[in-house]
Amino acid sequence: MNWKRWTALGVVAGLLIISTITNLAVGLASMDFDDYVSSDFSETTIQEGTEGKLVVLNLSGVIQDVGSQGLFGSDMYDHQAFLTQIKSAGEDPTVDGIVIRVDTPGGGVLESAEIHDRITEAQELHDKPVYISMGNMAASGGYYIAAPADRIVASPNTITGSIGVIMESINFTEFAENYGVTFNTIKSGPFKDIMSPYKEMSDEEREILQSMVDESYDEFVRIISDGRDMDENEVRDIADGRIYSGNQALENGLVDDLGDLEDTIGFLSEELGGGEYQVVTYDYAAGMYDFFGMTAQKLFGPDPEITMLQKLIFENRAPSLKYLYAE
Secondary structure, eight states: OOHHHHHHHHHHHHHHHHHHHHHHHHHHHHGGGGTTTTTEEEEEEEEESSSEEEEEEESSSOOOOOOOOOOTTTTTTHHHHHHHHHHHHHHHHTOEEEEEEEEEEEHHHHHHHHHHHHHHHHHHOOOOEEEEEEEEEEHHHHHHHHTTEEEEETTTOOOOOOSSSBBBOOHHHHHHTTTTOOOOOOOOTTTTTTTTTTSSOHHHHHHHHHHHHHHHHHHHHHHHHHHOOOOOOHHHOOOOOOEEEEHHHHHTSSSSSOHHHHHHHHHHHTTTTTSOOOOEEEEEEOHHHHHHHHHHHHHHHHHHHHHHHHHHHHHHSSSOEEEEEOO
């Protein structure tokens, strides 16, 4: 076989290898790795004990579902992962109780309701006591998820309360007019562009949106009334959107005790019978698909931080009900 044939075979083999690698990379980059991310969590022991086991779950950041962050966003709130953690703790027969450490200004109405439902499932279906330990902030949606807890413990300086619903939009029609910018909108109905930043809000549109806010607010009041065993009128008196310190929240019945995370663990241990309980936290356990997903998307896919930023911007432009403390 002469050198020309060897060269031709080498070129063909090289093209086949390149084609195979390219197809594999494109396939990996285009897969929805949320479906393959490991749902397992490793346990880290933060306190040794022999009486039983308590799980401490950490909820930190805005309660908003922006997709699974996997290994890219380990320092950011991952809504689906947190829901899985609560479910796992509830279903685990070796877990005697759950402590949720809350440090959040709140977030989406839907996401807050999903966490609330997982907490009540752990209590009612699996007979697990759930205690809340409030950190620097447990406001709005942060209080919504705390309401059904068996006991709520706050620091004297915790910022909590902010009970209410908010919906916001930006309007820059006057700014656009000053620069000669006009907008053309073609719509199928009079309210299709409700909350559009390109036009002034009409009275009818405001009434529609206010009715949605009122409906979510009524649900918020009901959740607190049921969870705290308070009369609805009593809840409404303190649920005007204002924030409270931990001391003030204790005075008006929104929390049960003052203390830190260690105190909360101690309160739960006492309720369960006393003694030293093993205390663990859950850590994200990366699997094989996480590794390949991270590699493929890092090399061939969009920057995950940019993708998340785009999603946040889009969601903030659309009408969105939030249990959120807006500073």
